[in-house]
Amino acid sequence: MTDESRPGVGPVSLATVAAQAGVSIATVSRIVNGETRRASAETVERVRQAIKAVGYHPNQLGRALRNRESRLVAMLAANLDNPVMATIAASTEAALRQAGYVMILCDTHDRPDLQDDYLNAMRSQVVQGYVMVASQPSPGLRDFVERGAPMVFVSRRSPFGECSFVGPDNIAAGSAAADYLLDRSIEEPAVVYPSRESSTTRERVKGFCDRVIARGIPADRIRRADGPGISHLEIGYAAAQHFSAPHAWPRGAMCISDQVAYGVHRLARESGVQIPHDCEIVGIDGSPLNAWLAPWLTSVEIPHPEFGPSIVELLVSLWGGEPPREHLMPHRLAAALER
Amino acid sequence: MTDESRPGVGPVSLATVAAQAGVSIATVSRIVNGETRRASAETVERVRQAIKAVGYHPNQLGRALRNRESRLVAMLAANLDNPVMATIAASTEAALRQAGYVMILCDTHDRPDLQDDYLNAMRSQVVQGYVMVASQPSPGLRDFVERGAPMVFVSRRSPFGECSFVGPDNIAAGSAAADYLLDRSIEEPAVVYPSRESSTTRERVKGFCDRVIARGIPADRIRRADGPGISHLEIGYAAAQHFSAPHAWPRGAMCISDQVAYGVHRLARESGVQIPHDCEIVGIDGSPLNAWLAPWLTSVEIPHPEFGPSIVELLVSLWGGEPPREHLMPHRLAAALER
Numbered sequence: 001m002t003d004e005s006r007p008g009v010g011p012v013s014l015a016t017v018a019a020q021a022g023v024s025i026a027t028v029s030r031i032v033n034g035e036t037r038r039a040s041a042e043t044v045e046r047v048r049q050a051i052k053a054v055g056y057h058p059n060q061l062g063r064a065l066r067n068r069e070s071r072l073v074a075m076l077a078a079n080l081d082n083p084v085m086a087t088i089a090a091s092t093e094a095a096l097r098q099a100g101y102v103m104i105l106c107d108t109h110d111r112p113d114l115q116d117d118y119l120n121a122m123r124s125q126v127v128q129g130y131v132m133v134a135s136q137p138s139p140g141l142r143d144f145v146e147r148g149a150p151m152v153f154v155s156r157r158s159p160f161g162e163c164s165f166v167g168p169d170n171i172a173a174g175s176a177a178a179d180y181l182l183d184r185s186i187e188e189p190a191v192v193y194p195s196r197e198s199s200t201t202r203e204r205v206k207g208f209c210d211r212v213i214a215r216g217i218p219a220d221r222i223r224r225a226d227g228p229g230i231s232h233l234e235i236g237y238a239a240a241q242h243f244s245a246p247h248a249w250p251r252g253a254m255c256i257s258d259q260v261a262y263g264v265h266r267l268a269r270e271s272g273v274q275i276p277h278d279c280e281i282v283g284i285d286g287s288p289l290n291a292w293l294a295p296w297l298t299s300v301e302i303p304h305p306e307f308g309p310s311i312v313e314l315l316v317s318l319w320g321g322e323p324p325r326e327h328l329m330p331h332r333l334a335a336a337l338e339r
Numbered sequence: 340m341t342d343e344s345r346p347g348v349g350p351v352s353l354a355t356v357a358a359q360a361g362v363s364i365a366t367v368s369r370i371v372n373g374e375t376r377r378a379s380a381e382t383v384e385r386v387r388q389a390i391k392a393v394g395y396h397p398n399q400l401g402r403a404l405r406n407r408e409s410r411l412v413a414m415l416a417a418n419l420d421n422p423v424m425a426t427i428a429a430s431t432e433a434a435l436r437q438a439g440y441v442m443i444l445c446d447t448h449d450r451p452d453l454q455d456d457y458l459n460a461m462r463s464q465v466v467q468g469y470v471m472v473a474s475q476p477s478p479g480l481r482d483f484v485e486r487g488a489p490m491v492f493v494s495r496r497s498p499f500g501e502c503s504f505v506g507p508d509n510i511a512a513g514s515a516a517a518d519y520l521l522d523r524s525i526e527e528p529a530v531v532y533p534s535r536e537s538s539t540t541r542e543r544v545k546g547f548c549d550r551v552i553a554r555g556i557p558a559d560r561i562r563r564a565d566g567p568g569i570s571h572l573e574i575g576y577a578a579a580q581h582f583s584a585p586h587a588w589p590r591g592a593m594c595i596s597d598q599v600a601y602g603v604h605r606l607a608r609e610s611g612v613q614i615p616h617d618c619e620i621v622g623i624d625g626s627p628l629n630a631w632l633a634p635w636l637t638s639v640e641i642p643h644p645e646f647g648p649s650i651v652e653l654l655v656s657l658w659g660g661e662p663p664r665e666h667l668m669p670h671r672l673a674a675a676l677e678r
Contacts, residue, residue, distance in 0.1 A: 055486070071460075080432075086425045093419075093446050097453075102460050105444035107432050114436075121410075121441050147394070233631050262631045269634070269677075292572055292601045293632040295608070338608075 021050035073101050073315065074122040078110040078134035079230070082259070084285055084304055085133055088154060091308030092131060099312050101128070108136070110230055116140030129315045134198070135159070150318040152311050156199050164314040164324040168284075168302040170200055173331050174207025176300050177254040177282045180333060182215050184280060186252035190223035190243070192264055193256040194235045204256045204284055223250050227263075236263020246271050249279050258283040258290060261297055276336055286334045295337035302331050360389035412440045412654065413461040417449040417473035418569070421598070423624055423643055424472055427493060430647030431470060438651050440467070447475070449569055455479030468654045473537070474498070489657040491650050495538050503653040503663040507623075507641040509539055512670050513546025515639050516593040516621045519672060521554050523619060525591035529562035529582070531603055532595040533574045543595045543623060562589050566602075575602020585610050588618050597622040597629060600636055615675055625673050634676035641670050 018025045023043060031039060031047045039047075073096055077085045093103045104127065106118040119140045122130070129150040135141060137159035144151065145160040152164045181189045191208050193201050213219055227238030236255060240263065243249045249268070255261035261283035268275050275281055275296045286301025287294075310327040317325065357364045362382060370378060370386045378386075412435055416424045432442045443466065445457040458479045461469070468489040474480060476498035483490065484499040491503045520528045530547050532540050552558055566577030575594060579602065582588045588607070594600035600622035607614050614620055614635045625640025626633075649666040656664065 055482070080425050080429045081422075083420075083422060083425070086419050086422070089444075090419045090446055094448075097456075102443075102445070102457075104441075105428075106441070107429055109433075117436075118441075143394070262628075266631050289601075289628075289632070292605050293628070 016054050017047065017050045020054050021046045023047060071101050072104055072127045073129045073131065074104045074106060074118070074127045075131040075133060076106045076108050076115060076118050076122075076135065078108055078136070080105070080107045082232070083287060083289065084155075084257075084259075084302075087288075087304040088133055088307050091305045092311050093308070095308035095312040099316070101312075103131075110134070110136060112136040112138035112141075119144055129319070131311055131315070132156075132158075134200070150315060152314045152318070154307060154311060162324055164318060165326045166307055166310045166314060167200075167327075167329065168331055169328040170203035170284075171207035171210075173284050173300045173302065174204040174209075174254070174256075175211040176331060176333060177204075177284060178208045178211035178215070180282050180298060180300075181252040181254065181280060182212065182217075184252065186250075186280060187217060188221050188223060188250060189217075190225055190250035190253035191256075192225045192227075192236060192239045192253055192260055194230075194232065194260070195226040195228050196230065201256050208254050223253075225253075232257050232259030233263045233266075236260035236265075237267050238263070240264040240267040243267075246273050246278075249273050251278075252280040252282070255281060255283045258285040258287045258294070258297065258299055261299075262294060265294070265296065276339060284331075286331075290334070291337060298336045299334050300331050301334040303329050355393050356386065356389045359393050360385045362386060410440050411443055411466045412468045412470065413443045413445060413457070413466045414470040414472060415445045415447050415454060415457050415461075415474065417447055417475070419444070419446045421571070422626060422628065423494075423596075423598075426627075426643040427472055427646050430644045431650050432647070434647035434651040438655070440651075442470075449473070449475060451475045451477035451480075458483055468658070470650055470654070471497075473539070489654060491653045491657070493646060493650060501663055503657060504665045505646055505649045505653060506539075506666075506668065507670055508667040509542035509623075510546035510549075512623050512639045512641065513543040513548075513593070513595075514550040515670060515672060516543075516623060517547045517550035517554070519621050519637060519639075520591040520593065520619060521551065521556075523591065525589075525619060526556060527560050527562060527589060528556075529564055529589035529592035530595075531564045531566075531575060531578045531592055531599055533569075533571065533599075534565040534567050535569065540595050547593050562592075564592075571596050571598030572602045572605075575599035575604075576606050577602075579603040579606040582606075585612050585617075588612050590617075591619040591621070594620060594622045597624040597626045597633070597636065597638055600638075601633060604633070604635070615678060623670075625670075629673070630676060637675045638673050639670050640673040642668050 014025050014028045018028045027039060028047055031044055075089060075092060077089060079085055089105055096103045108115040108118060115136055116138045131152050131154060133154040134156045135153060142160045145158060145163060152166060155167045157165050189212060191205055193205050209222055212222055225239040225242040227235035229235055253264065255264055261281050264281060265275055268279060273279055281297055283297055283299040286299045290297050290299055306329060314325060314327065353364050353367045357367045366378060367386055370383055414428060414431060416428060418424055428444055435442045447454040447457060454475055455477050470491050470493060472493040473495045474492060481499045484497055484502060491505060494506045496504050528551060530544055532544050548561055551561055564578040564581040566574035568574055594603055600620050603620060604614055607618060612618055620636055622636055622638040625638045629636050629638055645668060653664060653666065
């Protein structure tokens with residue numbers, strides 16, 4: 001075994017295969033590329049044995065550079081610690097693999113500068129498409145969108161004009177949460193959300209408030225509670241401090257994510273407020289963990305495990321030269337397991 | 340803007356830059372590669388302007404193929420849905436980025452065949468190093484290990500001889516869990532684990548049982564409960580069925596992961612068993628979610644967010660030609676927040 005055949009150090013070359021088989025490099029190259037007509041069956045077999053013996057793998061990157069084609073797709077996600085993004089990443093990886101692509105996953109930590117660093121690194125890697133999960137506006141992203149890079153935005157729409165999008169109908173999800181609380185005769189519902197604005201937050205809050213008002217409750221009777229930072233757990237915990245004393249807690253609250261709801265619940269627990277008895281909480285996401293650890297939580301469930309196939313469908317249609325499209329994923333209400 | 344400059348479709352070539360600047364391709368190539376002595380300051384400036392105007396990015400892959408060097412490191416993880424692996428992935432990504440590398444993340448779904456598919460795909464991508472999180476024995480992996488590929492194993496040691504490893508001291512973690520239960524005078528402790536064996540499971544169970552026996556409790560008074568499948572949540576839920584009736588529940592149980600503990604807790608809740616009052620549960624991992632959603636859980640905390648820097652340190656030392664080493668990460672007991 002020569003040093004050259006050590007994976008990760010450098011690929012075994014055609015020359016190694018040629019030497020092993022006792023044929024010319026050109027012959028090996030032709031056979032590797034499927035042109036076997038000019039070689040005898042015996043030569044083809046000898047080259048195949050040599051390829052196996054020395055551990056040769058055709059270099060996809062080399063081919064990618066020659067053909068201006070690769071099998072790489074990059075996903076840039078805002079925060080892999082967030083289980084929702086981990087679920088989207090897992091489903092996209094599976095759908096891409098089935099379509100013959102390898103997914104590169106990058107964590108931008110919700111930072112525009114890191115997002116641009118990764119976009120530039122991926123462009124240098126001859127990436128074939130981009131999946132932007134909860135992206136931030138950034139100069140580099142604007143540049144990619146303007147150049148027409150094949151991009152699918154997930155969860156948050158492109159901040160720069162019309163692009164392909166897969167995500168929940170956040171307005172409808174917020175409305176569904178409002179209906180759930182109002183149907184339980186809660187007349188001063190609260191809404192809990194991050195201070196830092198995103199399109200997801202904005203739409204879910206808007207869907208909620210519009211529906212509450214449409215059902216005859218004055219806007220000023222909606223209790224709004226927001227919290228700083230980027231961890232939704234911490235945001236929920238901080239925002240619920242607005243409810244200050246236990247008797248001042250609302251009888252029901254919509255949290256714009258399940259993670260925000262977990263944060264609200266922690267403060268409730270520490271304050272002796274019984275959830276859902278004293279305060280009915282409805283989240284959005286429908287995390288699979290709810291059944292295990294948050295049986296008190298009602299949630300508007302978004303089918304994140306089904307995002308992957310939709311994302312790949314839109315990417316393939318962009319590669320085929322079709323215009324951007326949107327897939328709004330349907331939601332359903334998952335009621336609390338325990339009351 | 341020409342079609343060539345569209346990211347994801349094909350990189351802008353040196354020729355485009357040369358045409359824009361009105362100089363030869365060779366001149367552009369020299370300047371891009373930092374050889375500016377032979378060109379006038381005015382030419383260098385004109386090329387820099389042209390690079391900016393056409394959106395040229397030096398192609399790292401092209402360089403990688405020429406220099407037998409890339410800036411890519413692949414992580415193959417058994418299950419990204421598992422929050423422990425997501426945390427390890429996030430910390431490794433951050434440490435690699437600081438060291439100037441881009442991490443490719445692949446989800447093997449704990450399947451040896453997918454692990455081999457990804458190893459071969461990554462070799463074709465001229466990957467510089469491999470981080471194997473909870474790997475499975477597979478023919479391809481054996482091949483990579485035997486060829487001396489730069490690999491760091493995480494959480495589970497290499498199934499094929501001595502390799503670099505970052506992970507907890509599972510035996511010591513199991514012992515710590517045993518001490519916690521025995522110190523609370525629990526004399527017939529249970530141990531809950533997956534039926535499907537892995538080195539992590541084996542070591543944690545062994546550390547637990549050896550310590551219980553060493554402290555004078557006969558081996559046959561340890562209650563063993565296992566469950567099928569790969570989801571630790573489901574495994575815990577199924578395994579706890581061995582405790583059948585509420586009065587037959589043990590007074591204390593060690594679960595080989597926090598996720599197993601969540602599963603046990605769900606059955607306890609459904610069966611009216613109060614945790615920790617009726618049954619003290621100690622997990623291993625110390626998930627950050629425990630403080631939010633599982634305040635009843637005591638856990639032997641493994642510092643997963645600190646794995647990344649250790650993994651990168653071992654990779655760099657392998658690249659430097661040093662022999663494989665092991666980093667055992669220290670644990671600490673995180674007591675239940677609520678009793």
